[in-house]
Amino acid sequence: MKMLYIKQKVFSLGGRFSVLDEQENQCWSAKGDIFTIGRRLHVFDENGKEVALIRRKWLSLRPAYYIQAGKYVYTLSKRITFFMPCYHLDRVNWTISGDLFAHNYDITDAHGIISRVYKRWFTLGDRYYLDVRRETEELLSLCVTLAVDCMKADFSSDLGSDAY
Numbered sequence: 001m002k003m004l005y006i007k008q009k010v011f012s013l014g015g016r017f018s019v020l021d022e023q024e025n026q027c028w029s030a031k032g033d034i035f036t037i038g039r040r041l042h043v044f045d046e047n048g049k050e051v052a053l054i055r056r057k058w059l060s061l062r063p064a065y066y067i068q069a070g071k072y073v074y075t076l077s078k079r080i081t082f083f084m085p086c087y088h089l090d091r092v093n094w095t096i097s098g099d100l101f102a103h104n105y106d107i108t109d110a111h112g113i114i115s116r117v118y119k120r121w122f123t124l125g126d127r128y129y130l131d132v133r134r135e136t137e138e139l140l141s142l143c144v145t146l147a148v149d150c151m152k153a154d155f156s157s158d159l160g161s162d163a164y
Contacts, residue, residue, distance in 0.1 A: 117142040
């Protein structure tokens with residue numbers, strides 16, 4: 001089990017995230033593109049090497065993002081539900097469910113919980129905890145968490161407010 005802390009920079013164009021481990025060492029980072037149509041987020045390892053790309057999928061009936069990590073491209077899409085928002089990650093058949101608007105949710109598959117996300121309140125900028133239960137899924141769990149954040153930001157900007 002590994003705990004990661006995701007800190008979103010408050011005053012940044014395009015979005016910037018720092019990802020720290022339990023010893024407060026930076027192990028991942030993410031930086032958004034400024035002048036692109038649709039949101040794009042590049043994920044880097046501790047050495048500054050790009051390891052993943054998250055980008056919005058256009059011309060889709062439901063909100064969706066592509067996650068390119070390694071040699072695979074995954075699609076994170078919102079499922080149509082009546083009560084609580086729920087997302088699905090194809091290729092690995094992950095389900096993302098819980099209170100997504102409050103950033104308290106689980107990433108699961110048929111074998112159980114892969115990781116758990118929860119938000120730390122009363123901080124400058126957004127700060128999330130990512131409790132990774134399967135360390136082999138650390139990068140993909142991080143990418144899913146960042147993509148869910150992007151979807152929420154898209155939703156709030158589509159509404160024209162800061163409310164999720």
